Amino acid sequence: GECGACTVLVDGRPINACIALAATLDGSSVVTVEGLATHEGALDRLQVAFLAFVAAQCGYCAPGMLAAATGVLDAGSQGRDEIERGLAGNYCRCTGYKHILEAVEHVAVGNCETGDCGDCGNRGRTKHIASEASVLRVTGQPGYIADSLDSEMLHGAFVRVACSRAAIKSIDATAAEAHAGVVKVLTGADLLREGSIPRFGSQVDDEPILAVTETKYEGEPVAAVVAESEHIARAAAALVRVDYEELPPIIDRAAALSSPPLHGPGIGGGNLYGESNVMGEWLFESGDMEEAKAASTVIVEDVYRAPFAHHFAMELPGCIARPEGAGVVVESPVQHPFALRRALATMLELPESDVRVKATPIGGSFGSKGYPKLEPVTAALALELGASISVQLTAEEAFLYAQREASDIWMRTGFDDDGVIQFHEVEADFLIGAYTDISPRVVSKAGLHAVTPYRTKARKVRARALFTSTPSTTAFRGFGATHTVFALESQLDVGAERLGLDPVELRLRNVLDRGDEIYGDRPADGNWSELVATTADAIGWSTPKKAGHGRGLAVGLKSCVPATKSSARVVLHRDLRVSLHVGTTEMGQGTHDTLRSFVAGLLHVDVTQVMVADPDTDTVPFDALTASSRSLVHMGNAVEAACHSVLEQLRDAVPQSTLPGEPPRGDPSELDIHDDLLSTWHALGGEEIVGEGIFQAPVDESHFLGGPAPFYE
Ligand code: FES
Numbered sequence: 073g074e075c076g077a078c079t080v081l082v083d084g085r086p087i088n089a090c091i092a093l094a095a096t097l098d099g100s101s102v103v104t105v106e107g108l109a110t111h112e113g114a115l116d117r118l119q120v121a122f123l124a125f126v127a128a129q130c131g132y133c134a135p136g137m138l139a140a141a142t143g144v145l146d147a148g149s150q151g152r153d154e155i156e157r158g159l160a161g162n163y164c165r166c167t168g169y170k171h172i173l174e175a176v177e178h179v180a181v182g183n184c185e186t187g188d189c190g191d192c193g194n195r196g197r198t199k200h201i202a203s204e205a206s207v208l209r210v211t212g213q214p215g216y217i218a219d220s221l222d223s224e225m226l227h228g229a230f231v232r233v234a235c236s237r238a239a240i241k242s243i244d245a246t247a248a249e250a251h252a253g254v255v256k257v258l259t260g261a262d263l264l265r266e267g268s269i270p271r272f273g274s275q276v277d278d279e280p281i282l283a284v285t286e287t288k289y290e291g292e293p294v295a296a297v298v299a300e301s302e303h304i305a306r307a308a309a310a311l312v313r314v315d316y317e318e319l320p321p322i323i324d325r326a327a328a329l330s331s332p333p334l335h336g337p338g339i340g341g342g343n344l345y346g347e348s349n350v351m352g353e354w355l356f357e358s359g360d361m362e363e364a365k366a367a368s369t370v371i372v373e374d375v376y377r378a379p380f381a382h383h384f385a386m387e388l389p390g391c392i393a394r395p396e397g398a399g400v401v402v403e404s405p406v407q408h409p410f411a412l413r414r415a416l417a418t419m420l421e422l423p424e425s426d427v428r429v430k431a432t433p434i435g436g437s438f439g440s441k442g443y444p445k446l447e448p449v450t451a452a453l454a455l456e457l458g459a460s461i462s463v464q465l466t467a468e469e470a471f472l473y474a475q476r477e478a479s480d481i482w483m484r485t486g487f488d489d490d491g492v493i494q495f496h497e498v499e500a501d502f503l504i505g506a507y508t509d510i511s512p513r514v515v516s517k518a519g520l521h522a523v524t525p526y527r528t529k530a531r532k533v534r535a536r537a538l539f540t541s542t543p544s545t546t547a548f549r550g551f552g553a554t555h556t557v558f559a560l561e562s563q564l565d566v567g568a569e570r571l572g573l574d575p576v577e578l579r580l581r582n583v584l585d586r587g588d589e590i591y592g593d594r595p596a597d598g599n600w601s602e603l604v605a606t607t608a609d610a611i612g613w614s615t616p617k618k619a620g621h622g623r624g625l626a627v628g629l630k631s632c633v634p635a636t637k638s639s640a641r642v643v644l645h646r647d648l649r650v651s652l653h654v655g656t657t658e659m660g661q662g663t664h665d666t667l668r669s670f671v672a673g674l675l676h677v678d679v680t681q682v683m684v685a686d687p688d689t690d691t692v693p694f695d696a697l698t699a700s701s702r703s704l705v706h707m708g709n710a711v712e713a714a715c716h717s718v719l720e721q722l723r724d725a726v727p728q729s730t731l732p733g734e735p736p737r738g739d740p741s742e743l744d745i746h747d748d749l750l751s752t753w754h755a756l757g758g759e760e761i762v763g764e765g766i767f768q769a770p771v772d773e774s775h776f777l778g779g780p781a782p783f784y785e
Contacts, residue, residue, distance in 0.1 A: 074467065076162030077386055079136035080104050086143035088161070105135035105212035108142060117179055118142060119210040120187025125175035129166035129660030131209025132386040132435030137162050138210065141176045150180045165386050165436045166660045204683070205664050214433040217390045217405050221462050225392065226255055228453055228463040229305035230293035231312040232472075236321035237334075237541040238287045240314065243295055247311040253304035256457060257312065259295045260284035263452055265421075270452060271339070272419040274411060274443040278339045279507040279544065281419075281449040286319070288334055288506035289543045291472040296453055302464060321541050322349065325480045325501050328538040334506065335539065351508060351537040354516040358591050359530030364495035367529070368486025372566045376483065376559035380503070381476040383548050387435020389473050393451040394460035399426025400451045405434040407442040407657050408697040413689045415444045416451055427451075431687040434659035439548035440474040441659075442699060443510055476548040477514065478503040478540075479555040485563045491571050491578045496523040496563075498533040500556060505544035511537045513777075514545075517631070518552025520592055520776060523560055525600065525629040526582040531591065547699065553630040561626040576608045579627060593631060594780040600627070632705070635771045635779030636696035640710040642671060644718050644761040648750060650675060650682045652711065655695030656703045657687050663703045667711050674715035693764065701785055706767050713765025721761050726752050 078089040081103040108116040118141055121127070128134040137159065144158030155176050164172060178184055208214050231243070245257035260269045260282035269280040283292045295312055299305035322331045328349040337346025345351070391404035399422050406412045409429040417424040434441055446463055454461045465473060480501045486494040500519060504511040519535025550557075564582075568575040583604055584596040608614075608625055617623055641653040652671055658664045664684045672679040685692060695707060726749060753761075769782045 074163075075133070075136075075386060076140060077133050077136040079139040079162060081139050081143055084143065084146055086140045086158075086161075103139070103142075105138050105210075108138060109211070115187070115207070115210065116142075117184060117187035118145070118176065121175040121179050121184065122172070122187075122210045123206050124188035125171045125178065126206075126662075127167060127171040127175040128206065128209040129662070130385075130387070130434060130436045131214055131660065132216065133162060133164040133166075134209050135212040137164065137172055141172075144176065145180055152177055155180060163386065165384060165438075204668075204680075205658060214435075216387055216435050217392065217403060217432045218387075218464060220392055220403055220432060221464075222460075225460045225462045226298050226300065226457070227302040227305045228296050228298050228450065228461050229302065229309045230463075230469075231295040231297065231309045231314060232291040232293055233287050233314055233316055234290060235287075235316075235318045236290050236323060237319035238316035239319055240283065240285055240287065240294060240316050242315045244313040244315075245295065245297075245311075247313075248297055248308040251299075251304065251308040251311060253300040254308045255298045255300065255459075257295055257297050257308070258282070258453065258456065263456060270419050270448070272415050272444050272448040273508055274415060274510050275512050276339075276508040277418065278335065278345075279448075279509075281452050287316075288541050289472070290541075291469070291543070292506070293449070296449065298453060298457060298459075298461060302462070319541075323540055323542055324478075325503065325538065328501075328503060328540050333539070334541060349539040351504060351539055352512050352515065353534065353536045354519045356519055356522075356531065356533040356535075356592065359495070359528070361495060361497075361530040361532060364528075364530035365486060367488050368494040369489050370487045370567060370570045371484060372487075372563050372570065373484040374482075374559075374562065374566070376479075376481045376555075376562060378479045378555050378558060380478045380505075380542060380545070381548070382471045382474065383438035383440060383476065384467075384470065385434075385436030385438060385440060388465050388467060388470050389441065389446055390462065390464035391446050391450050392460065392462045393447065393454035395455055395458055396428065397426065398422070399428070400455055401428045401430065402447050402451055403430045403432055404447050405432045405437070405441050405659075406444075406447070407431075407434065407437055407439075407659065407699060409657065409687050409689050410655055410694055411442075411697055412444050412447055416448060419448050420451060420455065427689075429689045431655075431657045434657060437659045439476075439546055439699070440470075442547055442697070445473055472543045474509075474546045474548070475505055475543050477505075477511065477537075477545040477552070477555070481555060481559040483559045483563055485560075485567060487567050487571060489571075491567070491573045491581050493526050493528045493582045495530040496528055496533070496560075498522050498531075498535075498556075498559075500533070500535045500559075502535065502537050502552070502555070503540045503542070503545075504537045505540055505542045507544040508537075509544045510547045511545055514547055514552040517777065518556050521553060521629060521631060522556040524590055524593075525560075525584060525627045526564075526579075527584060527588065528582075550628075551630060551700065553628060557626065557628040561628075565624075576604065576613055576625060579604050579625075583627060592776055597784055630785045631781030632702050632783050632785060633697070633700035633769075634775070634777050634781055635769055636702065636706065637766065637768045638695045638703075638706040638710040639693035639764065639766045640707060640714045641693050642675075642711065642714040642718055642763045642765070644675065644763075646750075646754060646760065648677060648681060650677060651685055652682060653685045653692040654707055654711065655687045655689070655692050655698075656707050657698045659698075661703075663698070663707070666704060667707060670708055670711050671715060674712060675718065702769075702782065705782060706769060709767035710765040713767065714763040715765070717763030717765060718761050719763075721763065722749065722753060725756065725758060
């Protein structure tokens with residue numbers, strides 16, 4: 073009854089299906105999203121408006137939102153206030169509601185018959201591109217992980233300890249194992265391999281699949297109950313008795329720096345594990361600090377703190393694992409299926425080819441579903457019991473699953489009389505939680521680019537990752553940049569005030585421009601001062617503010633992940649349809665649709681003829697990850713290369729004389745794939761044409777991050 077995603081219409085009235093007893097609906101009409109379309113195959117005008125206004129991104133909230141909106145419209149609501157009130161019980165985590173409200177208002181206010189008539193002033197923001205994936209989202213059809221459950225599966229639930237840190241004395245599962253429907257209760261002791269609990273990670277294999285002797289954050293699983301249903305598994309998990317002793321928590325910077333190490337030695341190899349709670353430390357220095365300090369007349373110094381945060385996605389974390397052949401198949405709404413395959417293969421000591429990851433559509437992620445979390449323990453349970461096992465978390469458990477790092481950033485900045493930045497000194501401590509996850513990359517990159525958008529004569533930046541007894545953190549949106557941008561831009565605002573300068577003017581005097589050198593990375597690749605000026609204009613910077621209103625402008629910079637690879641396969645079928653095989657996952661960002669449009673443009677076919685295959689490590693070629701805003705550039709280039717390969721094969725195989733219209737022999741991108749060309753190809757014995765393409769971002773082993781930033785954002 074919390075999120076509204078299950079809203080249906082009962083006798084025309086929106087209700088939450090999850091809290092309605094089915095028996096009470098006897099004799100009522102129940103309309104779900106499947107019932108909204110007015111006749112076979114046609115979309116309802118609200119569904120069309122949702123497409124036109126891009127009101128469904130990941131699509132997880134869309135069925136409930138559409139049902140609720142239908143109820144609002146059927147009640148005769150027209151004004152924005154009434155629409156907002158009508159949708160107040162429906163959460164969306166992707167759109168910020170703006171597009172949804174615009175879509176509903178478009179239909180309500182304009183009395184729009186079609187959903188994208190464009191006749192009223194409130195026009196749709198795109199002509200809808202008949203995207204297969206988008207249509208699925210507004211018709212409730214994507215196969216999310218929770219749609220993949222079947223009656224043959226077993227279900228897992230975890231036993232958790234409710235304190236920040238605990239030494240486990242004993243676990244008594246007698247009552248749970250006696251519960252009807254329980255198949256097995258497994259503790260860490262049952263899953264040891266050569267005396268050690270299997271551990272996983274994306275950078276360091278330090279996270280145990282179940283805690284054995286000590287829990288290092290509140291809620292860390294100590295046992296798994298496997299049962300015939302999720303309900304039974306959860307009920308039985310509550311019967312497991314854990315005898316434990318509370319240990320001193322480590323939940324802030326001071327405690328992290330003064331407490332004995334959370335982890336013992338021997339975990340994590342050659343880093344600082346076992347010596348302190350400093351997981352890693354990165355230093356960045358340039359310029360003559362003494363000279364820069366001597367030239368400074370205004371010095372701003374402060375500390376900026378940000379708490380842990382969880383970016384909640386409407387689709388709760390879940391996964392399914394089953395043994396297959398000599399290995400395991402894992403289905404999961406994971407952003408990076410190939411990275412997950414590698415982590416699972418390492419942990420399970422299996423060849424990568426014996427681990428198959430099928431990435432299901434993602435109902436929102438924001439970074440939380442990037443790296444291995446639930447999958448390792450689920451895969452281990454499936455292999456241990458030789459059964460197909462589903463683990464689906466609750467909303468409460470989702471908050472234990474991944475966090476954004478908390479940060480504590482001290483910054484001192486010196487300006488001269490003209491507002492020119494002379495130096496920055498930065499000590500940025502990031503609290504990363506109990507296990508490493510991807511934090512060495514997050515924290516080191518945050519340090520590298522802590523002061524990047526501006527010229528500076530001298531810098532001294534120290535970034536540290538500190539262990540705390542809290543849920544482990546991961547790469548949420550912004551990858552560490554959000555924390556340092558907050559600190560740096562606050563410094564600039566205070567500096568502007570002290571100098572008596574307009575904050576925009578101060579930024580214009582310092583911001584880098586195309587070609588300017590960037591410490592430790594590729595030069596600036598945009599006209600950033602122009603962007604600052606344009607943005608200031610766009611928000612009416614020089615016009616008076618309305619009473620009671622504030623206004624702010626900040627510059628944020630993040631570099632795209634370096635040195636990664638994408639590969640794509642394009643299959644041109646005999647019927648002129650095209651299959652695109654890519655490892656890029658779709659979480660509402662629209663990359664699949666954009667890649668389809670690339671293929672359509674390059675092969676001169678209609679976009680509706682291009683189908684994107686589901687990301688599956690057994691059937692699509694390798695892609696490093698779907699993150700860092702890299703997919704359009706990296707995978708886009710791989711797709712282009714694959715399309716060119718298809719065109720080259722056609723060009724080289726089909727004798728020019730047989731072609732009507734005499735297409736050029738040179739640039740394959742000029743080649744027009746049309747019926748005659750294909751008939752000639754097929755008459756010559758040609759079958760499906762398969763093109764492969766690869767894009768590799770530059771690798772430079774001397775570069776701190778393994779290669780220069782492919783681009784800046
Ligand atoms: Fe609403 Fe993703 S589109 S939650």
